[in-house]
Amino acid sequence: NAGVTQTPKFRVLKTGQSMTLLCAQDMNHEYMYWYRQDPGMGLRLIHYSVGEGTTAKGEVPDGYNVSRLKKQNFLLGLESAAPSQTSVYFCASSSHGKTSLGANVLTFGAGSRLTVL
Amino acid sequence: DAKTTQPPSMDCAEGRAANLPCNHSTISGNEYVYWYRQIHSQGPQYIIHGLKNNETNEMASLIITEDRKSSTLILPHATLRDTAVYYCIVRANAGNNRKLIWGLGTSLAVNP
Numbered sequence: 001n002a003g004v005t006q007t008p009k010f011r012v013l014k015t016g017q018s019m020t021l022l023c024a025q026d027m028n029h030e031y032m033y034w035y036r037q038d039p040g041m042g043l044r045l046i047h048y049s050v051g052e053g054t055t056a057k058g059e060v061p062d063g064y065n066v067s068r069l070k071k072q073n074f075l076l077g078l079e080s081a082a083p084s085q086t087s088v089y090f091c092a093s094s095s096h097g098k099t100s101l102g103a104n105v106l107t108f109g110a111g112s113r114l115t116v117l
Numbered sequence: 118d119a120k121t122t123q124p125p126s127m128d129c130a131e132g133r134a135a136n137l138p139c140n141h142s143t144i145s146g147n148e149y150v151y152w153y154r155q156i157h158s159q160g161p162q163y164i165i166h167g168l169k170n171n172e173t174n175e176m177a178s179l180i181i182t183e184d185r186k187s188s189t190l191i192l193p194h195a196t197l198r199d200t201a202v203y204y205c206i207v208r209a210n211a212g213n214n215r216k217l218i219w220g221l222g223t224s225l226a227v228n229p
Contacts, residue, residue, distance in 0.1 A: 004160075033214065042204075042219035043161070058215060090160050094214055106153070106214055108160030 002026055006091050006109035013081045013116045021076040021112050023091030031094045032074035033058070033106070034066060036087040043090065049074055081116045088113050121205045126224045129199075135192040137223050139205030142186045147209050150181060150188045154201040155222070161204065164190065195227045 004025045013019055023032065030051050035043040045058030047066040055066045063085060065077045074093075078085060091109040122140040129135040141150065151166040165172055165179045167188075172179045178191040192199050204222040208214070 031214065035219075040221075042221055044219075045215060045217075048215050056215070088158075092160070092214075104208075104214070105151075105163045105166075106161070106217075108162070110160050111158065 004091055004093055004107050004109035006089075006112045008112060009110065010113050011115070013078075013114065015082060015116060017081050018077070018079050019081065019114075020078075021089055021091075021114075023074045023076070023093075023109060025072055025074075025091075025093040025107070027093060027095075027107065028071070029093035029095050029107070030071075032068065033092045033094075034064070034074065034076045035090045035092065036060065037090060037111075038087050046076065046089075078114075081114075083116045086114060086116045120218055121207060121220060123203070123205055123220065123223045125221065126226070128226050128228060129192075129195045131197060131227055131229050132194055135195040135199065135225060135227065137190040137192075137203050137205075137225065138187065139190070140187045141205070141207045144185050144207050145209070148207045149209070150179065150185075151206045151208065152177070152179065152190045153204045153206065154199075155204070156198075156201040164203075195225075197227050197229065199225065200227045201225060 007022045033048040034046040037043050044060045046064050049055045049068040052071040067075045089112045092106045094106045149166050149168050152164040153161040155161040165177050167179045181188045202222040202224050
């Protein structure tokens with residue numbers, strides 16, 4: 001199993017450019033999440049999805065859009081990148097947690113480091 | 118989900134046990150204690166979780182006090198590869214993870 005795969009791993013953008021981060025999971029998880037991690041701060045939730053075709057805002061959604069057209073994929077888009085969006089982005093997935101012990105573990109991808117100049 | 122308090126940093130000698138504390142005094146009866154760790158530049162990795170009984174797996178042991186207001190993660194024989202930031206999180210076991218509060222965790226340095 002590959003688990004959670006994020007692409008690209010690194011990207012440099014100029015202010016105003018757009019881009020999409022792709023997250024793919026092969027664990028048949030219902031829930032998927034996008035986080036950002038900045039120095040001196042904990043992980044902050046950007047957007048999340050509780051199933052195919054659904055998305056919802058997290059703690060810091062401004063400037064980002066997401067889509068989940070297929071259960072295994074969760075896309076994070078930046079329509080007009082700003083320097084404040086320079087960060088490391090992590091995608092994660094989890095099951096619905098209604099079953100046995102260990103069913104609500106988050107599995108993270110390796111991260112995507114984005115720099116906006 | 119309840120908030121947790123962890124020391125910002127700890128040191129441990131290689132081969133010795135690393136005991137990482139976590140306070141969660143406002144934990145609710147249906148909330149579990151989860152531990153994750155993040156090795157430099159990688160995504161966080163699940164370690165262990167428990168409700169009220171002590172738990173052990175191939176990575177670590179989790180000791181939860183009887184009143185459930187605090188817990189300790191134990192790495193029995195720390196290696197240099199255990200150098201990481203360790204996060205303690207409490208949450209109900211069902212539902213999605215949108216309300217998880219990720220603090221700054223404890224930065225554990227395992228020294229040779």
